Amino acid sequence: MLAASLFALQLSAAAALGLAHNGTLGKGSITCGDGKGNTCGDNWNNAYCDSAHGVSGATNSGAGACCHDDFHVWCCPEGWKCSGTFNNPGTYCMTTTKHSSSCVCDTSAVPKVTKVTAVSDPKVVTASEVLGDNCCFNPDECEILGGEKFTNTQQVSWSTTTSFGTKMSVAEGAIFEKVTLEFDLSESISNGQQHTIGTEVDISEPCGCNGGLGLCNFPYIHLTYDLQVTTYVQEVQIEATNCGTTHTTSGTITKKMYAASAVCARWSCANLAQCQHDLKVSPSSYQCKTPTLEGVAGVAP
Numbered sequence: 001m002l003a004a005s006l007f008a009l010q011l012s013a014a015a016a017l018g019l020a021h022n023g024t025l026g027k028g029s030i031t032c033g034d035g036k037g038n039t040c041g042d043n044w045n046n047a048y049c050d051s052a053h054g055v056s057g058a059t060n061s062g063a064g065a066c067c068h069d070d071f072h073v074w075c076c077p078e079g080w081k082c083s084g085t086f087n088n089p090g091t092y093c094m095t096t097t098k099h100s101s102s103c104v105c106d107t108s109a110v111p112k113v114t115k116v117t118a119v120s121d122p123k124v125v126t127a128s129e130v131l132g133d134n135c136c137f138n139p140d141e142c143e144i145l146g147g148e149k150f151t152n153t154q155q156v157s158w159s160t161t162t163s164f165g166t167k168m169s170v171a172e173g174a175i176f177e178k179v180t181l182e183f184d185l186s187e188s189i190s191n192g193q194q195h196t197i198g199t200e201v202d203i204s205e206p207c208g209c210n211g212g213l214g215l216c217n218f219p220y221i222h223l224t225y226d227l228q229v230t231t232y233v234q235e236v237q238i239e240a241t242n243c244g245t246t247h248t249t250s251g252t253i254t255k256k257m258y259a260a261s262a263v264c265a266r267w268s269c270a271n272l273a274q275c276q277h278d279l280k281v282s283p284s285s286y287q288c289k290t291p292t293l294e295g296v297a298g299v300a301p
Contacts, residue, residue: 032075032093040066040073047073047092067102076103079112079243096244105243110188111164112171114246115239118178122234122255128226131262132207135275137220143208144225150201150258153194154182158238158251166191168240181234181253197255203227207264215292217268220275222288224267228259265291 033050040047053064067074067082074092080103089100132144168189207225209216232255239248267288269275274287
């Protein structure tokens with residue numbers, strides 16, 4: 001008898017909250033939005049939260065938290081978590097603008113990026129990655145092996161604050177202003193983590209004299225095998241929201257692109273001393289003669 005009375009009082013209280021506007025009240029249940037988000041219940045009622053607030057699988061925190069005490073059920077907006085017992089704000093389907101102390105901001109939740117604005121044009125730095133550097137005099141053994149693979153990458157980095165931790169996600173419909181570099185649109189972005197983009201660069205061919213064949217001018221040859229890599233860096237301003245509040249931080253988008261093929265250079269040296277000298281210095285200080293080149297350098301961003 002007591003249980004039935006409590007249940008009747010519960011339904012009366014729910015009806016008094018005007019859930020026809022903020023949610024749908026069924027027999028012993030409430031539905032917020034489409035009702036396809038997180039679910040939970042107490043001894044008397046069940047709650048079906050809006051999937052637009054996310055589905056975390058958790059019932060008390062994270063995306064679209066579903067909450068209950070002994071006699072009430074309610075839903076929190078995305079990025080909020082349950083707190084204490086039900087405190088009536090006029091709805092069981094709480095939002096960022098209409099909520100009570102029963103939903104509090106989950107400061108550990110991942111912020112959602114809503115806008116990224118470039119504050120500078122991309123800076124471009126071109127360098128060479130040395131695949132091999134060799135001094136030889138036997139055309140049959142003068143070779144630097146290939147077989148290395150390289151991946152083009154991009155990463156997003158930002159200044160961490162109390163509002164920006166080490167992870168973010170990109171909100172649907174996020175705005176990008178003057179951002180010319182690709183931006184990672186994955187569900188979750190880690191600060192400074194590299195992501196593979198495009199196709200893999202496979203340097204499979206060796207660099208050598210091919211047994212002589214007129215490619216090398218002996219007695220001594222200095223072989224260099226280099227792969228051009230171009231790095232693009234663009235400074236941006238990142239806006240992200242958490243619990244209905246927008247926060248701003250500075251960041252950078254970095255893109256690293258490898259050339260389609262490496263450059264094999266064969267430098268003709270007059271003696272062994274010249275050849276060994278060139279192994280220890282930069283090309284601008286080489287003593288050996290201008291090389292014959294093979295391969296193509298350069299790749300579009």
